[in-house]
Each structure stands twice: as structure tokens, then as C-alpha cells.
Amino acid sequence: MMDTEKFNWCLRAGDNTLVLSQRLSEWCGKGPALEEDMALTNIALDLLGQSTLWLSYAAKIEGLDRDEAGLAFLRDTHEFHNVLLVEQPNGDYGYTLVRQLYFDVWHTLWLKSLLNSSDTHIAQIAEKSLKEVSYHLRRSSDLVIRLGDGSDESHTRMQRSVDDLWMYSGECFIDDALDKVIADRQVAPLPSSLKEEWFATIQGIFSKATLTMPSKDAWMQQGGKQGRHTEHLGYLLAEMQFLQRAYPSASW
Amino acid sequence: MSKEWPLWEIFIRSQHGLSHKHVGSLHAPDAEMALNNARDVYTRRNEGVSIWVVPASVIVASSPEDRGEFFDPSASKIYRHPTFFTIPPEVGNL
Numbered sequence: 001m002m003d004t005e006k007f008n009w010c011l012r013a014g015d016n017t018l019v020l021s022q023r024l025s026e027w028c029g030k031g032p033a034l035e036e037d038m039a040l041t042n043i044a045l046d047l048l049g050q051s052t053l054w055l056s057y058a059a060k061i062e063g064l065d066r067d068e069a070g071l072a073f074l075r076d077t078h079e080f081h082n083v084l085l086v087e088q089p090n091g092d093y094g095y096t097l098v099r100q101l102y103f104d105v106w107h108t109l110w111l112k113s114l115l116n117s118s119d120t121h122i123a124q125i126a127e128k129s130l131k132e133v134s135y136h137l138r139r140s141s142d143l144v145i146r147l148g149d150g151s152d153e154s155h156t157r158m159q160r161s162v163d164d165l166w167m168y169s170g171e172c173f174i175d176d177a178l179d180k181v182i183a184d185r186q187v188a189p190l191p192s193s194l195k196e197e198w199f200a201t202i203q204g205i206f207s208k209a210t211l212t213m214p215s216k217d218a219w220m221q222q223g224g225k226q227g228r229h230t231e232h233l234g235y236l237l238a239e240m241q242f243l244q245r246a247y248p249s250a251s252w
Numbered sequence: 253m254s255k256e257w258p259l260w261e262i263f264i265r266s267q268h269g270l271s272h273k274h275v276g277s278l279h280a281p282d283a284e285m286a287l288n289n290a291r292d293v294y295t296r297r298n299e300g301v302s303i304w305v306v307p308a309s310v311i312v313a314s315s316p317e318d319r320g321e322f323f324d325p326s327a328s329k330i331y332r333h334p335t336f337f338t339i340p341p342e343v344g345n346l
Contacts, residue, residue, distance in 0.1 A: 035289035042292050
């Protein structure tokens, strides 16, 4: 019988990286400098590769005739289980970088804890992803520090991005029923168990960046993990899925 | 002050034992970002195991006008090439 819990949990993992990858690839050809453009699209491709690993594992667990591409391109918004943070629009470069930093810090902590997963395949995906994500974090934290502690203009923009995106930063740490079952089975840690270290890491980066961290107790948006999304995801999927919808089964 | 980031020359060592080779240049505000950018721009296809970044402004280059006195004299000195030694057959292909 299909392991529905693990299947759904893998969708959450794969949808986070897939949706963020799609967002980042919107910068392709529009980056503020050639070097930044390349860096962002590299990261987008890293994340896309990780999505392939998560979603093909989900497809294998499901055991039906759809593969990772079917999961990526033929599900609708309410069937996506990514956190709301990753579907937020790119905004200016400050928004993109702060969104990336919030995600990268969580992603690193989460992948590290998955190295001890009771599921060896998940541990292997985590090990492969962690090298890539360590670089993502190195880059996003470096740029947030530079721009936060940069000119008046860059500081103002960064602080605005920090404040505006803050309410989307907490969903990664809210435990729901599925998270509890998965944690009981020692497949993955409880999301809330990563929270304090996330705050500490962000606080350390913000101190160097001369940015003010909003309140730890601020109200947080949630719903993405359960399939309730902001309006932005629909537009993102419309673009991402267009080809498969218009030309079903088209391939390279 | 120029708003353009300064130019850096990038050298990559493709594998252990080989020397760093010039691969191109890029713009970055300082050395640390030049390294990150070089990683992103020039090692995407598994090209390297080590990167050097050097500010283009510190490179001292010979000038084209010096070409005559610098390089032409060596063109007529074939005895500087080790082509006059006979290689013993036991050595085989070097």
C-alpha cells in the first residue's frame, strides 16, 4: 500500500525547491550584473535538480504512472505544498536576496538534520543537496551583509525587504499533523525544532548587515504546506506549466 | 568615483598538478566577491579545483611596440630548441 504520509511530505520538499527555482529563473537575462545573473540561474538549476530528486522519489512512492515531470507540470495550485515564502514575487534585488536568505538558512538546517533520516534515500538526497545549499547560503548571506551595510539606499531597501517578507519566514517552523507523524517515524525533524537556530543565524547575519530583525513573536502567514496559497502561485504555475498543458507529453 | 565594479582576471587550475590558467575576466567590487563570481561564471561545468583572482589593474603587460626587440630575436635561434638531440629508441615516445 502506498505510503501517503511520505508521499505528501516529499511533495512539500520538492515543491519548495521547484517553485523557488522557477522564481529565480525569472531573473535570467535581467540580473543587475552578468555575474549576478549567472549566479542566480546556477542556484535555480541546483534547486531544480533537487526537485527532480524529491519528486521522482515521490512518484516512486506513489507507484502510479506519473513521473516527476507529471508531478511538476500537471498539478494545480491547491495540490502544491510549498511554503508561501518561495512563491512570493521577486520584487527588487533586495526582496530576492532576503527571500533567498530566509530560505537558505532554513534549507541548510533542515538538510543537515535529514542526514540522520531513518529513510536512507532521503538521507542521500540531503547529502547531495547540502553541498549546493551551503554555497547558496554563503552567497545570500554575503550579499545581504554587503547591501544592508552598504549605502543609505541599499540599507533602506534591504530593511524593507526584511520587514515585508518576515511574515512568510515562520511557516517553515510550524508543525502540523503530517509533520508530527513524519517526525515520529524519524524520517525528518519536527519543523519547530529548527526554529531557534534559524533565529540565531539570521540575527548573526543581520547584526553584521546593520539590519534590524523583526519580532520573533510576530504573526506568521501559513497555509502553503496544506495547499492554500497566495495569489502569486497560480501565475507562476501558468507560466511554468504552459508548455505541458498546451502540448501534453511534449519532450526534448 | 566610477560606478562600474573593477575588473578582475581569473585563473583556474583544472586539476591537481597543473598550473593555473587564465580563463577570462569579470567585474566584482572586491576580492571575495570576485572569487564567488568566478566560481559561478567559470566553474559551472566542473572546470576547476582552484581559483585565483587578480585585479586587472595590477597586471603589468608588455606593450605591442616592444614586440620587435622583445620577441623577434628569438625567432632565429633554433639552437635553443632541443630538436638536435637524437632520442635513443629505448626511450620510446616521450
